[in-house]
Amino acid sequence: MSQRCRRTVAIWFLFISTLSFFGTAFGQIIYSVSEEVKEGTFVGNLAKDLNLNVDDLESRMVRISTGSKKKYFEVNLKTGVLYVNERVDREKICPSTANCFLNVEAIVEGPLSIYRIQINIVDINDHSPEFPLKTQCINVSESTLPGARFILQSADDEDVGSNSVKSYKLSQNEHFSLDVQSGGEQSVSAELVLQKALDREKQSVIQLLLTAVDGGKPPRSGTLQITVNVLDINDNIPTFSSSMFKTTVFENLPIGTTILKLNATDMDEGINSEIVYSFSNYRLKDVNNVFAIDPKSGVITVKGDINYEEKSVYEIRVQVQDSGFSPLVSHCKVLIEVVDINDNAPEISVTSASLTVKEDEKIGAVISMVEVLDADSGTNGNVHCVVSGDVPFKLRMNYKNYYSLVVGGPLDRERASLYNVTIVATDEGTPSLSSSSVITVHVSDVNDNAPRFLEPVINLHVKENSKVGSVIYTASAFDPDLKENSKLSYLLLKSSLKGAPPPATVEVNSITGEIFNLQSFNYEEVKTFQFQIQATDSGVPPLSTNATVNVFILDENDNSPVVLPPYSGQGSVNTENIPYSAEAGYFVAKIRAVDADSGYNALLSYHITEPKGSSLFRIGSSSGEIRTKRRMSDNDLKTHPLVILISDHGEPSLSATVSVDVVVVESTGELQTSFKHLPAKDENFSDLNLYLLIAIISISVIFLLSLISLIAVKCHRTDGGLSKYSAPVITTHPDGSWSYSKSTQQYDVCFSSDTLKSDVVVFPTPFPPADAELISINGADTFKRNQTLPNSEKVR
Numbered sequence: 001m002s003q004r005c006r007r008t009v010a011i012w013f014l015f016i017s018t019l020s021f022f023g024t025a026f027g028q029i030i031y032s033v034s035e036e037v038k039e040g041t042f043v044g045n046l047a048k049d050l051n052l053n054v055d056d057l058e059s060r061m062v063r064i065s066t067g068s069k070k071k072y073f074e075v076n077l078k079t080g081v082l083y084v085n086e087r088v089d090r091e092k093i094c095p096s097t098a099n100c101f102l103n104v105e106a107i108v109e110g111p112l113s114i115y116r117i118q119i120n121i122v123d124i125n126d127h128s129p130e131f132p133l134k135t136q137c138i139n140v141s142e143s144t145l146p147g148a149r150f151i152l153q154s155a156d157d158e159d160v161g162s163n164s165v166k167s168y169k170l171s172q173n174e175h176f177s178l179d180v181q182s183g184g185e186q187s188v189s190a191e192l193v194l195q196k197a198l199d200r201e202k203q204s205v206i207q208l209l210l211t212a213v214d215g216g217k218p219p220r221s222g223t224l225q226i227t228v229n230v231l232d233i234n235d236n237i238p239t240f241s242s243s244m245f246k247t248t249v250f251e252n253l254p255i256g257t258t259i260l261k262l263n264a265t266d267m268d269e270g271i272n273s274e275i276v277y278s279f280s281n282y283r284l285k286d287v288n289n290v291f292a293i294d295p296k297s298g299v300i301t302v303k304g305d306i307n308y309e310e311k312s313v314y315e316i317r318v319q320v321q322d323s324g325f326s327p328l329v330s331h332c333k334v335l336i337e338v339v340d341i342n343d344n345a346p347e348i349s350v351t352s353a354s355l356t357v358k359e360d361e362k363i364g365a366v367i368s369m370v371e372v373l374d375a376d377s378g379t380n381g382n383v384h385c386v387v388s389g390d391v392p393f394k395l396r397m398n399y400k401n402y403y404s405l406v407v408g409g410p411l412d413r414e415r416a417s418l419y420n421v422t423i424v425a426t427d428e429g430t431p432s433l434s435s436s437s438v439i440t441v442h443v444s445d446v447n448d449n450a451p452r453f454l455e456p457v458i459n460l461h462v463k464e465n466s467k468v469g470s471v472i473y474t475a476s477a478f479d480p481d482l483k484e485n486s487k488l489s490y491l492l493l494k495s496s497l498k499g500a501p502p503p504a505t506v507e508v509n510s511i512t513g514e515i516f517n518l519q520s521f522n523y524e525e526v527k528t529f530q531f532q533i534q535a536t537d538s539g540v541p542p543l544s545t546n547a548t549v550n551v552f553i554l555d556e557n558d559n560s561p562v563v564l565p566p567y568s569g570q571g572s573v574n575t576e577n578i579p580y581s582a583e584a585g586y587f588v589a590k591i592r593a594v595d596a597d598s599g600y601n602a603l604l605s606y607h608i609t610e611p612k613g614s615s616l617f618r619i620g621s622s623s624g625e626i627r628t629k630r631r632m633s634d635n636d637l638k639t640h641p642l643v644i645l646i647s648d649h650g651e652p653s654l655s656a657t658v659s660v661d662v663v664v665v666e667s668t669g670e671l672q673t674s675f676k677h678l679p680a681k682d683e684n685f686s687d688l689n690l691y692l693l694i695a696i697i698s699i700s701v702i703f704l705l706s707l708i709s710l711i712a713v714k715c716h717r718t719d720g721g722l723s724k725y726s727a728p729v730i731t732t733h734p735d736g737s738w739s740y741s742k743s744t745q746q747y748d749v750c751f752s753s754d755t756l757k758s759d760v761v762v763f764p765t766p767f768p769p770a771d772a773e774l775i776s777i778n779g780a781d782t783f784k785r786n787q788t789l790p791n792s793e794k795v796r
Contacts, residue, residue, distance in 0.1 A: 031082065032120040035090040040083050043073060043119065046106060047080020050115055054080045065105045067349060067371060073104060073119065082117075090121045091158045096311070098160050105369070107351070112366045114398065125163040125216025129155035131224040138192065139229045141326045142200040148237075149179065150192040151280065151317065151331040155212030155222050166215035171208050176228070178210070187315070192226070200230040231326025238266040238275045238320040240332040248337045251308040259291070262298035264320040264330060272324030280319040280331055287316050291336075300334065308340040309375040342380040342429025347373045348437040350405075350423075356442045359413040368405040368439065370395065372425045380429035388422040393441065395423070405439070413443040414480045447485040447539025451477040453547040463554045464523040472506070475513035477535035477545065485539040488513075493532040493546065506551075508533060515549070523555040524596050557650020559596035561604055563658045566693075567591060573641075573659045576626075580666050584630045588617065588662055591624040593646045601650035609657070610643035617642060617662065626660070638664050 031044040047054050052062070057077040064073050064082070074085040094100030100121040105114055131153050138150050157164045168190035170178035175198060179191045190210065198206075206228035213221045241263045249259055266273040277298040279287055291314070292303040298320070316334040321327045349371040357367050374381040385403055387394050392409030405421070419441045426434040454476060462472050479486040490513045492506065504518050515533070529551050536544035567574045567589075576589045595602040606624040608614055616636060618629045626642070640662040647655040 029117045032122055034122040034124050035088045036124055036126055037084055043082040046075050046082040061109045063107050065107055090123050114369055123160050123163050125159055125220055127158040128220035129157045129165045129212035129214055129222035131155050131222060135225040137227045139231045139327055140198055141231045141234050142198045143233050144194055146194050146197055148194040152190045152192055152210060153224055154189050157214050162215040164214055165212050167213050169211040173208060198230045204230050234272050234324035234326040234328050236266055236268040237328040238264045238322050238330045240264045244333045246335045248339055250339045250341055251306045252343055253302050253306055255302050257302045258299055260300045266322045272322050274323035275320045277320050280317040306338055308338045312338050340377045340380055342376055342433055344375040345433040345435040346383045346425035346427055348423055348425050350439055356444050358446055359411040359443050360446045361407050363407050365407045366404045370403040370405055372401045374427050380427055382428040383425050385425045388424045391419050391421055393421050411443050413445050417443050445482040445485055447481055449480050450543035451479045451488055451535040451537055451545045453477045456547055458547055458549045460551045461554050462551055464521045464556045465558055468520055469516055471514045471516045473515045475533050479537050485537055487538040488535050491534045493534050521553045523553045528552050555598050555601055557597055557601040557654055560654040561593040561595045561646045561648055561656045563656055564592040567658050573661055575661045577663045577665050580632050580664050582628050584628055586628040588626040591644050591658055595648050601648055603649045605647055607645045608642055609645045632664060
């Protein structure tokens with residue numbers, strides 16, 4: 001039959017075998033495919049058999065894993081058909097094995113699923129029987145009686161089953177017949193049987209042709225040329241004590257170890273009884289490379305490595321030949337069974353050596369597949385696999401030697417972004433062997449952390465009159481997430497709290513977090529305000545955090561003192577009369593001024609600048625009262641022009657001046673006369689001012705005494721509480737003067753006995769309490785609790 005015909009038959013056989021052998025066993029899908037079929041040959045409808053939607057095959061990344069570098073099979077993601085991807089040679093995949101099953105896995109993601117598929121590789125008759133040698137010589141004595149048997153070389157066929165060697169045929173001749181032995185579990189062998197006595201004188205050499213035929217359809221064959229040399233009289237054949245010798249050895253025996261000693265005898269004498277042992281089969285890989293036989297003693301020893309995993313049974317044919325002129329040969333069979341020892345450590349195969357899993361992955365989610373193989377058999381091949389160390393991963397067995405690496409505990413990328421997962425596989429051999437494999441698992445970030453400010457409440461102190469556009473603070477938040485999940489933007493929230501900043505007062509740079517003012521602050525208008533800033537990351541969904549910002553405006557000395565009526569500055573001259581008889585300490589006038597600033601910047605002092613070094617008048621530096629220093633003398637002038645300088649204590653200091661001409665009159669009568677000469681309108685005006693002045697002074701004194709009493713009581717209760725805040729200390733002396741000591745930047749109460757305005761400044765707290773309301777004391781804004789305040793929050 002031609003090669004083309006055989007190929008057609010193979011394709012039809014493939015199609016029929018695929019239909020007949022398709023099915024499932026123990027939860028597995030089983031397909032059958034013949035070896036040597038063309039690439040692209042249909043194996044099975046994988047999508048249909050796995051109940052998968054063909055349209056989802058690409059999105060779910062369906063792929064086939066054979067566990068080796070060879071990609072024998074692939075799946076068509078358009079049709080769901082499993083097809084042959086490259087040449088399938090059963091003899092390479094399963095050498096010397098009757099049944100050839102190739103286990104593959106269909107891996108489906110989203111969610112991850114693993115399906116085990118068993119593919120039966122069906123043998124085709126693609127190898128012809130071959131003899132180890134092309135010729136064989138047999139020496140037969142002419143005295144050999146009919147019925148003598150001569151062992152022939154066995155043909156090898158790499159195919160299995162029905163495609164292996166099934167029979168032998170001998171060419172037509174008159175002397176020999178062929179006895180074919182099926183051998184049961186062993187291979188088929190043939191022996192040459194002498195049917196008719198030989199006559200060397202008639203025919204010394206007989207040429208025979210032995211044909212080995214396999215059971216394929218169509219059958220294949222191989223031939224051996226047999227040359228029979230007819231020898232003269234050596235009539236005793238060496239014989240073995242048994243036709244078969246059987247022994248058991250352990251694999252990995254040392255070279256030189258004795259395995260078996262054969263025993264054969266020859267009844268002849270002399271040179272015809274000297275026998276020589278040798279291997280009669282020439283399978284170098286199977287026998288001669290592993291074993292050796294001593295030609296004289298018949299001892300079989302180890303020559304090479306015995307490996308159970310490569311071959312578990314050796315079938316050796318040994319011949320013994322005498323040394324006569326016409327040597328005679330006898331044969332026996334030696335079966336050597338190899339016992340497995342635990343000499344192979346388990347092998348761990350992972351679908352991927354580097355994995356990535358999200359930190360919010362659910363416990364039990366499959367992230368990788370692990371296969372463990374042990375080349376040993378029996379108990380030595382039973383393997384247990386575990387995850388070593390304290391890691392949030394574990395192994396879950398799917399079926400024998402197949403595991404899933406799953407998430408075993410909560411993951412947090414901010415605590416650990418990488419795990420080296422060590423998988424340890426241990427067999428049950430004695431002693432047991434183990435191996436390990438390290439899988440690197442990367443934990444990917446999810447947006448599970450909101451931004452965090454360094455402080456939830458930020459207190460800022462900003463000077464008034466600061467330049468518009470100045471950066472007053474740079475907000476900084478931290479997000480432990482990565483990339484877009486940690487990219488922050490900042491937003492100024494509209495506050496509904498009291499004391500919120502006026503519109504268009506401050507703004508924030510959404511990228512840098514810089515807070516800058518949009519207008520200049522005026523302490524006299526707004527002393528403190530509050531707003532919130534929000535930091536938001538760029539994750540999906542975004543997370544945000546708010547921080548409260550308390551802004552305290554610091555007073556600057558930007559207001560000059562202002563002289564109060566009835567006196568006025570601005571270059572005008574004011575006149576006061578005193579009697580010549582005035583005693584030392586006589587009250588001349590009281591200069592009053594106010595400063596719109598607060599604290600130390602509003603604390604005023606009065607000084608006489610002209611005439612310098614005046615010996616007649618003095619002025620209280622704090623009270624502004626002008627009094628005489630001594631009695632008048634005849635040498636004194638009648639009119640004394642005084643220039644009073646009113647200065648605050650700011651840095652730099654601001655001041656105002658007022659001019660007062662003091663006129664000395666001779667008597668009280670003149671003083672009264674001068675008043676009488678004034679117009680009625682002016683007299684009434686002066687009386688009104690006098691009454692107003694008395695009322696204002698009385699109210700101020702009462703208020704001053706009440707407030708001083710309140711402060712004294714508080715200081716007594718807090719046991720020196722003022723000092724612990726390092727506040728400025730202002731002391732009132734008996735003559736009405738002030739003393740001031742300045743430490744750290746804090747505020748206290750500043751009063752002037754002659755001013756109409758007294759500033760009450762509250763020590764700033766980090767931020768107003770939630771139950772606070774804005775109140776006003778003498779024009780100054782502060783916060784007051786609806787409940788009793790602690791000492792550190794009371795008005796001082």
